[in-house]
Amino acid sequence: MSQSKFWKNSTVYQIYPRSFCDSNGDGVGDIPGIISKLDYLKSLGVDVIWLSPVYKSPNDDNGYDISDYKDIHEEFGTMADFDELLAEAKARGIKIIMDLVINHTSDEHEWFERAKAGEEKYKNYYIIKKGKNGKLPNNWGNFFADCPWEPFGDPKNEEYYLHLFSKKQPDLNWYNPEVYREICDIMRFWLDKGVAGFRCDVINVIFKESFADGKKQLALTGKEHYVSTDGCHRILASLRRDVMDNYDAFTVGETVLVNVPMARDLTDVERDELDMVFAFEHMECDQIGVKWFKTKFKPKRLMKCLTKWQTGLDWNTCYFENHDQPRSVTRFTEGGEFRKVGSKMLIGLNFSLRGTPFFYQGQEIGMTNGAFNSLDEIMDIESHNVDKMAKSLGIIQPFRWNLINKTSRDNARTPMQWSAAEGAGFTSGTPWLKIHPNFTEVNVENDLADKDGIIAFFKRMNEFKKSSDVLTCGSFKSLHEGRSVYAFEREYEGEKLIAICNFSTKRAAFPDGIIGERIISNYYGEDKKLRPYEFVLIKPEETKK
Ligand code: GLC
Ligand code: CA
Secondary structure (H helix, E strand, O other): OOOOOHHHOOOEEEEOHHHOOOOOOOOOOOHHHHHHOHHHHHHHOOOEEEEOOOEEOOOOOOOOOOOEEEEEOOOOOOHHHHHHHHHHHHHOOOEEEEEEOOOEOOOOOHHHHHHHOOOHHHHOOEOEEEOEOOEOOOOOOOOOOOOOEEEOOOHHHOEEEEOOOOOOOOEEOOOOHHHHHHHHHHHHHHHHHOOOEEEEOOHHHOOOOOOOOOOOOOOOOOHHHOOOOHHHHHHHHHHHHHOHHHOOOEEEEEOOOOOHHHHHHHHOOOOOOOOEEEOOHHHHOOEEOEEEEEOOOOHHHHHHHHHHHHHHOOOEEEOOOOOOOOOHHHHHOOOHHHHHHHHHHHHHHHHHOOEEEEEEOOHHHOOOOOOOOOHHHOOOHHHHHHHHHHHHOOOOHHHHHHHHHHHOHHHHOOOOOOOOOHHHHOOOOOOOOOOOHHHHOOOHHHHHHOOOOHHHHHHHHHHHHHHOHHHHHOEEEEEEEOOOEEEEEEEEOOEEEEEEEEOOOOOEEOOOOOOEEEEEEOOOOOOOEEOOOOEEEEEEOOOOO
């Protein structure tokens, strides 16, 4: 038996187009580059590609600032290239989902330009508020360490527009039914072309319930007024009814700051809003308060969090990486000599949890955090804003750099490492972002040539998961959450599998009472103990208690 919804049986691979493959030597990845790698993705067993934005954009936030939702960014190619990508993917049985960014547009979108030119109709597409006695409309914070209000039009009018992200990303006004209609139309445009759904960018903050001052906090003051509001639920249910229900497609919402009950509501089958959500709690297990303050990674925190979500939500998205997070092997393992085995462990774990597994480009070869020497080498707008903010707080440069170097989103955005050739097989030109110097060793060609490569393990796990009702449909039960060892059981119709991970460079004891046949591991042979970063799937022998 497999799950009846196709996205429950799918392995999803995220492409960050700018950094994936450059076909014309301008240093920027593009759609023809992606087409040239479809056979590779097919060979990995990828079912669905999530494409980060390829729409027309001035690129302030690498495409998450859209100036035309129905056109392709010229650096990435043309609409004809996109149509070809869709057709070539389809020919290989691969579906594509688009990134749908509808909390905000670019300030260079025609709607915002017409709003600035004074057209009332378009002013009402955005959130424009009056300042109060020379002060900003409210005390809210901003996701990119900036002020979320920017003067709109003539300063005499004391008007400001809201932008929860960069100032080139004005928030849309979801109180306006015309905005709703425009977005429905955009969604249909892509679904009619044959895309299989959407990853919905910061979807749970689109509806601001009130614009009152927020309770003061370290970051994101005001969030209680816009995170997963009733209005947001209403919009999602309507989008489902008016648009999504007419297609065999799915949505996965990027939902910031959600807890388990909120995620349950957003994915509740009865409420019929989103199919899945990306939650972030497990991405926060190595930070204090805000994401820029990393602390030493304690595996137990991660285990507890995974268990909480696995048991709290019926169907999760399982992921350890995306284009906004540092690389998982750097974050959750010691890397170095353990890079390969550690990458495999995280991949094994991701395939063994209950839910749809998502992988990010380069994860299948164990790409590591970027090797940047200074802020000059970093392009991410968020990192630059954080530096400015930290500077204004009097934090000294070496300390600022240390924070940014560890947390910058560019860590995951360095160009894909295809080979040891100059330009890493990514480009024949000058890459838009510095290639990690370890590309001579860490690259697809090398890994494929290695029968014990990470890709080989990825494929084995992927094939096994698809053939196993226990892994695709089974229930989840945590068995052990230790200092370094995590063990959990999956069960389906009486059949069981136990996954065990050792998050340590040291050998560790098997949790008590777990014995059985080894099905898949990132090590050869038997051993009385778990080896460093060992991952093993065990078919348990039923033992008497
Ligand atoms: C999401 C995207 C991120 C982007 C932000 C604003 O978090 O993943 O890359 O900067 O939304 O659109
Ligand atoms: Ca290019």
